Amino acid sequence: MKFSRRSFLQQTAITTTALAVPGILSASLPSGKKKAVGLTKGSTILFQGDSITDAGREKTRQLPNSGGSFGGGYAFLAASAILQKFADREPVIYNRGISGNKVYQLAERWQADCLELKPDILSILIGVNDYWHMRGGNYDGTVADYERDYRKLLQDTKMALPNLHLVICQPFALPGTSAVDNTWTEPMLGYQAAAEKICMEFDGIWIPYQKIFDEALKYAPATWWAPDGVHPSMAGSYLMASAWMKAVLGEDI
Amino acid sequence: MKFSRRSFLQQTAITTTALAVPGILSASLPSGKKKAVGLTKGSTILFQGDSITDAGREKTRQLPNSGGSFGGGYAFLAASAILQKFADREPVIYNRGISGNKVYQLAERWQADCLELKPDILSILIGVNDYWHMRGGNYDGTVADYERDYRKLLQDTKMALPNLHLVICQPFALPGTSAVDNTWTEPMLGYQAAAEKICMEFDGIWIPYQKIFDEALKYAPATWWAPDGVHPSMAGSYLMASAWMKAVLGEDI
Numbered sequence: 001m002k003f004s005r006r007s008f009l010q011q012t013a014i015t016t017t018a019l020a021v022p023g024i025l026s027a028s029l030p031s032g033k034k035k036a037v038g039l040t041k042g043s044t045i046l047f048q049g050d051s052i053t054d055a056g057r058e059k060t061r062q063l064p065n066s067g068g069s070f071g072g073g074y075a076f077l078a079a080s081a082i083l084q085k086f087a088d089r090e091p092v093i094y095n096r097g098i099s100g101n102k103v104y105q106l107a108e109r110w111q112a113d114c115l116e117l118k119p120d121i122l123s124i125l126i127g128v129n130d131y132w133h134m135r136g137g138n139y140d141g142t143v144a145d146y147e148r149d150y151r152k153l154l155q156d157t158k159m160a161l162p163n164l165h166l167v168i169c170q171p172f173a174l175p176g177t178s179a180v181d182n183t184w185t186e187p188m189l190g191y192q193a194a195a196e197k198i199c200m201e202f203d204g205i206w207i208p209y210q211k212i213f214d215e216a217l218k219y220a221p222a223t224w225w226a227p228d229g230v231h232p233s234m235a236g237s238y239l240m241a242s243a244w245m246k247a248v249l250g251e252d253i
Numbered sequence: 254m255k256f257s258r259r260s261f262l263q264q265t266a267i268t269t270t271a272l273a274v275p276g277i278l279s280a281s282l283p284s285g286k287k288k289a290v291g292l293t294k295g296s297t298i299l300f301q302g303d304s305i306t307d308a309g310r311e312k313t314r315q316l317p318n319s320g321g322s323f324g325g326g327y328a329f330l331a332a333s334a335i336l337q338k339f340a341d342r343e344p345v346i347y348n349r350g351i352s353g354n355k356v357y358q359l360a361e362r363w364q365a366d367c368l369e370l371k372p373d374i375l376s377i378l379i380g381v382n383d384y385w386h387m388r389g390g391n392y393d394g395t396v397a398d399y400e401r402d403y404r405k406l407l408q409d410t411k412m413a414l415p416n417l418h419l420v421i422c423q424p425f426a427l428p429g430t431s432a433v434d435n436t437w438t439e440p441m442l443g444y445q446a447a448a449e450k451i452c453m454e455f456d457g458i459w460i461p462y463q464k465i466f467d468e469a470l471k472y473a474p475a476t477w478w479a480p481d482g483v484h485p486s487m488a489g490s491y492l493m494a495s496a497w498m499k500a501v502l503g504e505d506i
Contacts, residue, residue: 083488087473235336
C-alpha cells in the first residue's frame with residue numbers, strides 16, 4: 001500500500017494534534033502570502049551570523065554539505081533537511097557563522113565569507129552581541145550603529161549579487177534563563193525593529209524568531225529552548241530550523 | 254489568519270510534490286499497521302550502536318538532551334526533532350553509540366550504557382562492523398555469532414526492562430563508494446536477515462535502512478547519501494532520522 005502524506009496525517013491525527021510544532025509556527029509565521037524560494041540545480045545557500053549559527057563548526061576546511069563543518073545548531077539541522085529533501089537539486093550549503101560576531105565584524109570578512117561564495121540564498125542572524133557586548137561594557141556601538149552597518153552590508157551585498165534571495169532572522173533573547181533577564185526585553189526591541197526595517201527595505205524573507213520562541217514558551221519553559229537565553233538547545237535549534245524551512249522553502253520538517 | 258498543517262500543505266502542493274522524502278519513505282517503510290509508540294511525561298529514549306550512531310559525540314559528560322553529547326548524526330537529528338515536537342512531554346534522550354562497536358561490544362558495556370538508563374524506547378543500529386572487521390581480517394566472528402550475541406543481548410534487556418519498546422535498525426552498506434563495493438551486498442544480506450529475524454522475535458519496530466537507502470538512490474548517487482558507503486552524509490543522516498521518526502513515533506520531520 002502506498003499512502004500519501006495527507007492520508008498519513010489523517011491516520012495519526014491523535015498523535016499530531018498534541019504536537020507543539022504546528023501550533024508554534026502557524027501562530028508566529030506570516031500567513032504565507034510570500035512565495036517560497038525555489039531551488040534549482042546547484043543552488044547555493046549560505047548561513048551567516050554569530051555563535052548561534054557557528055554552533056561549534058570546524059573552521060579550517062569549512063566544507064559545504066559536510067557535517068563537521070556545520071557545527072550542531074539550526075544551520076546543521078536546516079542544511080541536513082535541505083540536502084535530503086532536495087537531493088535531486090544537489091544544493092551547495094555553507095555555514096560561515098563565527099562566535100561573538102557583531103554586524104560590523106561580518107562586514108570585515110564579507111568578501112571571503114559571502115561574496116566569493118556567490119550564494120543564491122543568504123541567511124543572516126546577527127544582533128544579539130551588538131546589544132550584549134555593549135551591555136557588558138566591552139563594546140560601545142549603539143542600535144543606530146547596528147542599523148547603519150547592517151544596511152551598508154546589505155547594500156554592498158545586493159550590489160555584488162543582485163539576484164540574491166535575502167533571509168533576515170530576528171535576533172532574540174529569552175528572559176528567565178542563566179544569562180538573560182527581563183531588562184533585556186526593552187533594549188532588544190530596538191535591534192529587532194532595526195533588523196525588520198532593513199529586511200523590508202531589501203525585500204527579504206523575515207523570520208520572527210523572538211515571536212516564535214515567545215510562542216514556544218506556551219509548551220515548555222525558556223530553559224528548554226535556550227538554557228542561557230541566547231544559545232538554543234537541541235529543541236530550540238530544531239524549532240529554528242523548522243521555521244527557516246517553512247518561511248524560506250515552504251517546507252515542513 | 255491561522256492555518257492548519259493540512260491547508261499549508263495544499264498551498265504548497267507544487268513545491269512538495271517535487272520532494273524526495275515522501276517518495277523514499279512511502280516506498281520503503283511498512284504501510285503503517287503497527288501503531289506508533291506514544292510518549293508520556295519524561296519518556297526516556299536511548300540510541301545505541303556504532304560510529305553511525307556515535308557520530309563524534311563527546312564521551313566524558315554524556316549528557317541527555319545536549320547537543321555536544323549527541324554528535325552530528327541521525328541520533329542528533331532525531332533527538333532534536335523529538336525534543337521540539339514533544340517539548341510538553343519533556344523526553345529524556347541519550348546517545349551511547351561507540352565508534353567501531355560490534356554486537357558483542359554492546360554486551361560488554363550494557364549495564365552502564367543501557368540497563369541503568371532505564372529506557373522506555375531502545376533503538377539499536379549494529380552489524381556493519383561485525384561484517385567489515387571480519388572482512389578486513391581483524392575479527393573472526395561469523396554471522397551466526399552476530400545473531401546469537403544479538404539475541405542474548407535482547408533477552409537480557411527484556412528480562413531487566415520488560416516494558417521496553419525495541420527499535421531494531423537494519424545495518425546497511427552502499428556500494429559504489431570509497432569503502433564499499435558490490436562484494437559487500439551478498440554477505441551483508443546475512444547480517445540484515447539475522448537482525449530482522451531477531452526484531453520479529455522480540456516484537457520490535459523494524460527500520461529497513463538498506464531498503465530506504467536503495468530507494469534514495471533513485472534521487473541521488475550513493476556518495477550523496479554516504480561518501481564511504483557506511484557513514485551517512487548530512488542528507489543520509491536526515492533521511493535516517495526522518496525514517497526513525499515516522500516508523501517509531503508516527504511523525505513526519
